[in-house]
Amino acid sequence: MITFERITDSYSPHYQYMEQLLVASFPTDEYRALEEEREYTDSKEIFYNNIILNDGAPIGLITYWDFGQFYYVEHFAIDPAQRNGGYGKTVLNKLCEELHRPIVLEVETPVEKMAKRRIGFYQRQGFNLWEKEYLQPPYKAGDTYLPMHLMAYGNLECEKAFDEIKNIIYREVYNVK
Numbered sequence: 001m002i003t004f005e006r007i008t009d010s011y012s013p014h015y016q017y018m019e020q021l022l023v024a025s026f027p028t029d030e031y032r033a034l035e036e037e038r039e040y041t042d043s044k045e046i047f048y049n050n051i052i053l054n055d056g057a058p059i060g061l062i063t064y065w066d067f068g069q070f071y072y073v074e075h076f077a078i079d080p081a082q083r084n085g086g087y088g089k090t091v092l093n094k095l096c097e098e099l100h101r102p103i104v105l106e107v108e109t110p111v112e113k114m115a116k117r118r119i120g121f122y123q124r125q126g127f128n129l130w131e132k133e134y135l136q137p138p139y140k141a142g143d144t145y146l147p148m149h150l151m152a153y154g155n156l157e158c159e160k161a162f163d164e165i166k167n168i169i170y171r172e173v174y175n176v177k
Contacts, residue, residue, distance in 0.1 A: 002087070002094050004050040004062065010038035014051040018061045025061075025077035029146065032139040046172070052078070052091055059087055062095065064103075067168050070156065073105040074173060092125045102154030103127075104165055106136055109147050119151070127151040130158040134166060137174035 007015050009085055015038075018090070031037065041049040046067065052060035058145050060078040073095075079085045096103065107122065107129075108115035119129055130152060135145040150165065170176040 001055055002090050002096075003053045003096070005053055007008075007041055007049045007051060010041050014058055015041070017058050018049065018051055021077055021079060022075060022109075023059050024080070024127040026075065029139065029143045030136075031075065052087075053080075054087065060091065062091065064099075065173060067172065068153075069100050070104055070154070070165065072165075072169055072173065073103060076105070088121065089125060092122075096126065096153055102152055102156045104150055104152050104156070104169070106134070107147045107151055109149060122151050126154070127153045130162060132158055132162050137170055137176045139174070 005014065007018060009015070018167060019037070022037070023034075032040070035050075040047045046065055048064050048066065050062045050064075051058050052062055056077070059082045061075060062073065062077075063075045064073045072073050076088075076091070078091070105122070105127070107119050110116045110119050110129075123129065128151060130150045132150070134148050136148045137145055150158075150162070152161075156165070
């Protein structure tokens, strides 16, 4: 059975697994400095750093922010040794069941084959691609903005909600004022 275990202390037993999977699964310009990740885990109440468990064994990570009117999924990864076993779909279905408000996430622009596959995966789980231009702010000084798109699950309309959601994500997640 799939469960989420929130990590609220960077010294917890599962934190090292989460950090190693984050580094292995994402390019360095797509996550904050590890010291800052630890600080957010330890101190930000609206930031949820979760290990994904299958019958008690870690199989992935999912981090998200609770912004009241919506959730923002920042990172989602299944352990490479567990991929292609249907866990991604199962985890997203469980997440959508447990979080009773709309969910927003970022995806790469649909240029490369893997980006197109990832977008298709989220669409099959009920997420809608917002084709409005969106640039992911840099996590670290010296990095550049990355062209992305937002996808949304639930009762959100791009034309009505895009600017407000973008501003909240920029301010709270990326510290862009």
